[in-house]
Amino acid sequence: MARSVTFCLPLLVVFILGLFSPSGRCFIPMVGISLNPTDQDSDDNWSHGAITRRALLNVAADFQSSQLDCDVGDLRDVKPDRIFQEISRLFRRCYGQVVSAARFYQAALQIETANGCVDLNFATKKLPSAHFDAERFVGGNERLLELRTQVLTAIGQGEYEAARVYTGQLLHTLQDFYSHSNWVEMGHKEPNAGLAVPGADIGRVAAPDTPTCEDCSKTLGFLWYKCEDNIRAELNQQGLLTSGYSSNQKDLNGNPVNKPEGVGKCSHGGHFDGSKDIPAAGGINKDTKWSLFSPHSDLHNQAAQLAVKATEEFFRSIRTATGDAQFANFLNLNSGSTLCFVIDTTASMDDDIAASKERALEIISSRVGSPTAPSNFILVPFNDPVVGPAVVTNNPEEFKAAIGSLEADGGGDSPEYSLGAVQIALARSLPGSTIFVFTDAEAKDAELLESVTSLGIQKNIKVTFFLSGTVGRRRSERSRTRRESRDRDTYLSIAQSTGGQVLDITKSEVFQTTKLVDLVVTSAEVNILQIRDAPAGTGDHVIPVDLTMSDVIIQVTGLGAELQVLDPTGVLQETGENATVSVEVQLSDVLVVRVRDVTPGVWHVVVLSAVTYDLRVTAQSSVDFMYAFVDRTANDTEHPGVCDVDGRPVSGQRPNIRVNMVGSDPSLVQNVTSLDLVGSDGAVLQVLSLQENEPLSEYFAVSPTLPQEPFKFRVRGYDAAANAFQRVIPTMVQTATCRFEITTDLTTLRLVPGGIVDVTFTLYNAGQYGIFTISAKDDKGFVQSLATNSLPLDAGDPGYNRMTLAAPALAEFGTTTTVTLTAQSSGAYNFVVFRITVLPPEQDFIPPTCEVVAMVGTCRDLDASACDSRTFTVTTAYRDQGYGLRAISPRAANNNFTWTLQDFQPGLTNQTITANFTASCCQTNVEFVVTDLVGNYDVCRPDLAPPLPKQAANTAVFVFIGLGILLFLILLIILIVLFVRHRRRRKYKAQERYRDEVKTGGAAKVLMKREKKPAAAAAATRSDVAVRSSETRIKYQRVAMTTGREGHRVEISAHREMRTVRT
Template sequence: MRSVVCVLALLGLLGSGVKGFVPLGGDGNTHVTITENAVLKKIQEVCKAVAESEGREFKPTGSSPEELLPACLGSATGKVSAAKFHEALNQIYMQNSQVDRDFMSSNPHHFNSEAFAGGRALITQGTASIKANVRKQNFQAARETLGRILHTLQDFYSHSNWVELGNEKPYPNLIKPNLALSNIADVNTPTCSDCASGTCPNPLLPSIISGKKLTSGYMGLISSNKPKGKCSHGGDADLSSTQNPRGGINKDERKAHNADLHIAAVSMATEATLDLLEDIRGAAGNKEYLRLMGIARSAVLCFVIDTTGSMSDDIAEAKRVAYKIIDSKKGTQDEPSEYILVPFNDPSFGPLIRTTDPDVMKAEISKLGAEGGGDIPEMCLSAVQLALTGAPASSQIYVFTDAPAKDTQLEKTIIALIRSTKSTVSYFLTSGRSRRSVSSAGSSPFQLYYDLALASGGQTIKVTKAELPSATEIIVDTSTSALVTILQRARNPGRVESFPFLLDASVSNVTAYITGDVLKFILHSPSGESQSDSNTIGSLAVIQTVGNLRRVQLNSPPKTGLWNLSIESTQAYTIKITAQSAITFIYNFVEEFKGVHPGYAAIDGRPQTGLPAKLLLTVTGQKGAQALKVEEVALVEVSGARVADGVIQEIGGGNYLVTVSTVPEGEFVVMMKGQEKATSSRFQRQSTTQMSLSKVIIKATVSSTLLPGENFRLPFTVVTNGTTGSYSINIRNDRNIPLEYNPILQLVSGVSTESAVTLKTPADTPSGTDITLTIAAEGPGGTDSNYAVLRLSVLAKVTDFTPPLCNVTRVNAVCPSDCASSTWDLSVNITDGNGSGIQDISIQQGSGNFSQETVVEGGVLMVIGLYNASCCSPNVTLSVVDKEGNVGKCSYHDAISGGVSISLSLSLLMCLLLSVLPLL
């Protein structure tokens, strides 16, 4: 998967003689690059509008995402990591490319075989779902849907004859459900002439061109049959292209016979993508649109808190830490972009409270009190499940409890969610005043917490309640927008061992966390200095011991080069070394797929045993990927010594395809080493989430949204290359929606078995609700298992497709040459007729103020609005959104010169001209 690269001029891309409309595996322009160019162009436009509204300049130092992000956020200083920005965008790009795998034979998904109604329905239904998801702040579900529908939208311009008909602009009816599709060739209308060579420049019949009839090529993947006289898609995979009329009309790749058509299709697909993104932006509002695109500070504060009777001290400490982070980091790069709180007790857990407002977080955590409970386990894993599905990917989640888990049946679900989200879960275990005391790492019933923390790259910190305030400093350390892991290892049982690690010039706030009950250690610097654990304030670090945790803060600035940490212990221990740096990486395990447009798709679950592991890896740094060189990528055992090196293939834009031929048999993580080119400083980074291989494979694809009150059937398949026998199937979701499925499948090795799960969505489920569904399969004796994690969206049936009307009724824009001393204003009338009602009115462009009042005139509900701004800010666009997400806009530009540009419905054009003419 190509990740984000700088926004290139379309002319430059097309002039290089590249191909297009194919996924990764083709060269040059792909579906992904068409998408990323449009996405980044729109992001820059929105960032500029937000900067203007906040009275600041938008001046990115370059065109890379790493340079774009701080300019968007308004961060003048400090380190800002672009990792989550890349991660969010990759969610869009990966789903876009996977349409060619998951829906290879679906005509509507590709606008093949004249399936225009079905293709348009996918786009409009998907757009409605995205808007509803964004309203509920379910951004990942929205991104995944966006990637899929953009693929379909882009295919229209390559697979239909829209370009050949002489159109120079995108077809607006594809994204506007209130506009009907028209003039489509019916099944009995011939559309193409025969092309024996298959390379005719334009085989469309003259009658189709002159009549402006819309058609698309028929695709025959398993049969050569097609209606008489119809165009084929074309290409080696299309069997129908061998039947008269032969050839094809697709413009997927730039070839000698279709170069001009291909260029026009790429251009129009890019413009259509921008149009759809603009519609979503109008519905979401600028700031929520940027959050959808991953423009946010990457720190997220997520607490999961036990509220039983013995937890009063812990709750008080969680409040103190939350307040400290909120107050000390406000206005900095490290201010959390989101706050999440999940309380749990017995038998209750939740609800998940999610907010971007620090004052709301303060108020919610202040409401917590300790009550009930006793010497019994709690619903801890259920609460962690809510946090993992509700928090953004790669979040840090902190759990406070003094009791073991009651809901241990969720263990494999939690492991699957940890691996899917790459989030880190850390536990603070305290000794209560009752019998609910914390036992050691090696004994039940708390061992589960140690296992889950290790699997996620987190830690289990065991302290008394009196020691808890010292231990929670780790939360302050890790609440940063540029946190990276340098090294993480675990040993059980412990032994004498040395752990080397590289520190580069970009790192700061380097801290080592060592957990273990009885151990000694020595820290060695690159210059040969050393410091033992008994020297708490030394030349290399400040060492703090609390409970089973040693917190080792290296003195700033740390020396660059190869450090060493020597541990001596016979008991279990873990090591984690973190720092702040903009240099990091993101990755996905992928598999190659064949078909019409072969490529790579992300693996949803554990990679398959017996095959080389492939990763798509993106490296990012403060000055962009071009400033970095990746030298090594390896899979490393966390609890062992094995290192499996990968073969690196650079794709471009900071992206690499890595192949590891022999994968470690146990749990492993990804280790990357490289060099910053300007300084020759070598760096080391490590992923935190542990992964392993499996002989079991689960495949499932989300093909549509769920309707409230209606059953939804999701097919899936399970295959094993291991033991034949009875496999247990366990399916869970985070919304407590009733499920029906077969809990036992009889598998034969090498044979795929089909099954399905039915979700019974309650009738009162709101539109925009996302459901995280985890499907787990476990073999006989529990020796092997795998999982698939899917996000499904609920969308109530949409009946209102008409956007609200926004009418500029008066403009008072007499501005002198000294703009700073004067203001201008305009008045608008906004109505929604018989629609769903006005949901929101926002300033999409402009730095003025908008006030409104609602009146009833002639039985019609109307919003009368007044916009006022400085003459130095002469442009405004107002976005009006109804409750179904339909968007209406009105704009006024260049108030100083009196030039006007209004974006309204045609029915209001005459009224608008009458109101504006006196000003001209």
Template sequence: MEQTRRALQELWETWYGDIPGWVPSYTMILAVNEIAEANALVDEDQENGELHFDGESFMLAQERLVKLSDQAVSLANAGDYIGARKSIGMALHTLQDFYAHSNWVESLIKKGAPDQIYPGLGYPNTMIYPLGKNAKTCTDCRALSDVFGCGKCDDNLRSVDLTSGYYSGEPAFQKTSSAKCSHGGPLDGSTTYDLDWWDTIIYVGQGINKDSSTCLFSPHRDLHYQAAMISIAATKDWIDSRVYKRLPTRQSELLFGKEKETGSLLDPSAPTVWDFLKGAIQPHKRGMVVRATTLDHISHTVVVVDNVHEHGKVLARAAAGCRRRLYPLKLVQRDKQGVNFSNNGDTYGWEEIALATGGHLIQFAEDETAEVAAILDMVSQQNHVDILSVAGTGSDENPISEFFFPLDSSLESLVISTSGATSFKVFSPNGSPYDISSQKNITHMKRVGNTIALNFTSAAIPPPGFYRISLNSTANYTLSISGESPLSIVTFYFAQAGGRPQHEAFFPIPSFPIAGERAMIKSHIHGNFADGKFEFRTKGGVFIASQDTVEREGDFAESSATMFYGNSTAIPDGNFMVYFTGTDHTGHKFQRAVSPTMTGSKLQLKAPIIQRMTVGQPQKVTVGLTNLNSIPDTYDVFAVDSKDSFVKVSQQSIYLEPGKSGSFDAYFLPKPNSTIGISEIVFGAKGRVTKGNLSLQRYVLEAEHKPMSYSRVKYHQYANETSQLIDRLIMGKPR
């Protein structure tokens, strides 16, 4: 992950460093985080050697790099920048493992050559062929001399011929000879070991990995940093040549976070999206919406409300992710007198989903269709930070609800929007009504159906201070206050440890945090501030607890972002919001909200964090669940996926006593016309008595293996010709 961050930061300087006043933006930090996290996720798969260049898997690993680069370019051109970043990260793990797991670095040293990246690695015009099965590549060595010191394995390679270490547990790449190199370390069963006279395990064998700087895990530890530096250079070369330069300028800048995604459903350049939206909400075309049809609107998600299955709604919510609000649209019919006769009709649960993601359920009449896109442009502006996101229910007896919120000096625009309220008023810090009508620079206020939005331009933003807003509603309402600001929450998630020794990382937990436990929090805050802390609040805005145990780490990416980490206070039971509050660098109070509602649960789901599937081949995924409630319950279980490859679950429900665990199997059959790439699977279990739980898993859908075309390969590089290859590099002739 660190290699990836360093490589991209250096590439930013190459790509954008000559732009006056340029500094990394929070969208760039977000992009590099997504790439780095996808990189780390690959270590959850230790069964497929080509993901790590293990076991001389040069041909398959090379094809994987080419395939993922093509996939990243294709996804970026299609506007799926998140998917493209994940493809890049997955490829980079494989690319970087080449330098840690092969003997390329050692071969350069043996030949007295300067540091060089391996020519053609990850390029479609090059194929790398391994040594024969019986070729002898390593001799025995002792990685540890005793419990107090390291042994000597730095000279266990037999030649400069290109090889890589074998790692146990990868069935397609098992050792064919005891004289083949191993990965090495205490978790690698392909090495041999012995006991000393203290009965302490002393690892011996043929390990050559450079993953770390400790001899316990890495027999070639002394070359760890040199391998990392060459790996960073190779990372830069691959990203620049295989992705960045193959994209139009606009797509590359959006992919790597330099530019913001902008646009409108009314934009003539995107007529197909708008036409589909208009068609989907017309009554005579409602049949088009079979499941949970989602349409991207700038950086948020529009859902056409229809009577879809509950599982489809779960998938739509999961697809919204941690940075995307959901805006369900419901068509409200009117009678001939223009009176709504289905204003509070069945919304099929979309109201709750909008509330959970920080969006609004927008109900409107057919003659307001043309206005829907305009109000969506106001409420879902790109790069807006959330200042306040609340919801509640008014009544005839108590129609007024009031909330306080701070405006800080970093805000460059401001939007106040509400759904379900008939009107609202804003009050200044001194308590007097804020005269909205006198502000000439306000873009405008717009009302569509049950939704009101007020948009301030930069010149009209009220001065810093604490403001009060008063809503008038006798029904369910949602309220959102947001604005564009360099001070923002780039990422926030509850985390769990993952990876393997010397490849450890904290990954976002795939399901809900466990109520009553202290979960690990990880967050990156972009922008300048003097102090800050996290808080838990109810969706109604009621304070629950402060996160005093979360610590601030050093600034990341040259002070453009700060990382916070540490254990939270006890996770609340049920739904809650996360806020980050403090004082900005000018001394004004600020507040930022994490858009999606969090949920603490007493049901724990466990499933593989990453699952590789092959088109056309059936796959079984086993999902475990544990009842942490104090009472027994029956849980209805299900699975659903975004590529429609889910077939069935092994059982419909599971009964669990308190503290007991069970499992069910989900069966998938990726269809022949499925596209490769990362997709989402949602595994769910809902208690009939207690609250349920959901688990979002990602899986990699692999295309059917098709070797690279011989005509596409210009350079055929054989492992037993590595010495000649290095000689050509020394002479300045790469091939």
């Protein structure tokens, strides 16, 4: 039965008020499972996000140490609220200050957010199989297997963002298994090896009519259940799985899943579970350390350890299945940034194409082998009417070949499909990147304006346009035609909303202007200041420089504008090639300078301009920030949680804003003081205080009401030396009076090649009556139709709609389309972005096979210093009986090998493929990995003995000789000991016989025969007797007493007998 504990009621009241208060510290961590992975942290709660971060930290450390051979430090004692700090330190240890951990943070937060949203999304928050509730173990594991297929197929197609979302959803369900089931109570110390593994057994499940729990008692008799040992003992002894029922749950078909009465099933339990009072009363969840929420709170530490291990094992299985290159892309573990060009290839673009080629080659060649080299390359050409194909690669040579093959041709009519190309680039670019668009024509597909802008905002990607034609020609606004102004405004709208810019240049200025690309494409670029339409005249702008900053870039855009730079002491800095300030770009209306060797303190930039101007200041720094609007549940009936808000925030509400600092730890940052809402002109609209959730890493802020005008976010604080610092996210934020909610569970949606699916959604109107125009666009052309393109809605009304998507018959598994859904009426606009992946018609749980069939050559008994003098060849065979093979590859320490794969092409099934691998004995640690089209894989390893270390052969000979000598000596000693023991036994027996003679009087006769012994010998004998043993002394005394005068002779005789025995 359960055991109850007491709790101070006043403290409980304070706790609950703090939990649900907007400023309370505890409203954030409660994202679902709240567990603790180490004994040292037993007083802390770990959320789904913290478990995921900890596992990501461990696998990232393993990856970096294996790839870069860097010291990752001791991670065993990292506290749950210090994980982000440790991630920053990990990147600095491996790359130094020139590389930011921001992109890894983004990947981690995408996974973490998708994880937490399972508790809040309409389709999954009450779905038992999404949480392993109500004994839905079969359905829960089927969900894991389905998501696993989506993860692996998406990675196989380079759809890493989609893969991260699916991974987060999978991990939520996987982690819930350990908190919601009785796996821990059974006494297991390792994760369930069958979960998310095709064809594996997860264990036996209790029958529907089998009682699983007993009643618990309540703390103080009326507060809440504190349960221990309430799971029936026979259930755990038999190894039967069970989990608790929770109130208001429904299955995939919308049917209620209620706790059966009269059976004795377990409840999930806790404050939010309405089934906790139905017998068996109580619950078994281990979500938190607090018994108010978790009846088995005393076991949440053990559950956390298993959840972390299981999460790590899943990530490592992904690495094995995909290989290091794709795994690094999946988690953004590469050090470099994205180089993305969208290029108009019509006939008038010769100069632009040549300039972009030259600049791309310069960037790649100047940074090759350095941590600042781009690690992701995207090229999207567009013409009329063709857009693409897009080139997305990690190979700089492949990108150079692609951009080198571009030729200017075709076109004719001026407008081009530029926005469609930008949309493709946005879908494939990493969050936080910059896209550079080269064109001299207006957009022919301006209807994509809203969806392109929305996708750029959603991914925090800046879009910069180099306009070199009629649309970009330098003319006064008055002299532009109305159409030219409108077309330029299309590009300007996208650039301003995403934090990019529009540069009007001539053909002869294209190459010089592309110098901006070189300045921007860095891993550690941060934004310090951005002002648009500053008034003409002299403007003095303050630039706080902190100790983490270097290479400050200042750009002023305005006809004839000039600038001056003053250091913290007020000294005007000279400008020149070798001076502190150097000019990087100088056109008639664009001036860009670089400030090197900046010292911390308050710098000033003075701009002199006769016209309005734009000013932007960036720098190199490993310290930056990210933000998100988040939705949270904090009521008395629903599971508490936090999930990112899709689209724009709704006006009139009190939005919660999460701020994640990148690269900040006590050695660099002292504190973060405020989150500012700043207008496009630099004016401060609101200053919000920050509630710290993780020291120097994660904060939350609440705005009483957001401004109606567009704004951007800025954080301020102080570095470790008390210098002021600030960072800006240039993407503009605007509120909306409507919002979307996707009501279809996209994880269970199966879009197959040639198939059709429907996605349902609801639009809520939070403003006045309006007629909303609904639009759906995607980058793959899957969207076919909407049930209605128009929704008239009164204030507060919901509108229901449905879209239909169709995949081409030849679409490959893993192909993912990014859908942007928009709603617009007079004065109202919002959007939502989601992804759908093409899946196989049926699940394929049978992995391909890999077998070593032959080996020629050996590396045994070979000195390592001569390992390259001998080679070996391994022949392997591969086969798949499902949808077919995707890839076969060797995994070796380097590329110094010969690999021959015979007659292979993706999709081969029921056919054996052979391959030969030849390498020197310097590379014996090799394995071969085969994957099929749905992500199943197999690994085989040849039994190759590694070569012996240097001088190992000679050392082995000496070792064997030494061992032989040692064995000989041991045997000799044993023989000697046996011989001595044998002699002693013989003498001992002789002594015994003599004693017997003495007792019978025979000793006196013997002594009489030796009377003539010399006196000197007798004296020596007496001296020896003085040191004989006490036992001999006693024997002598007994004989002397018996013989009287002849005792002297008896003494001598006894002594001689003892000498003989000792010898």
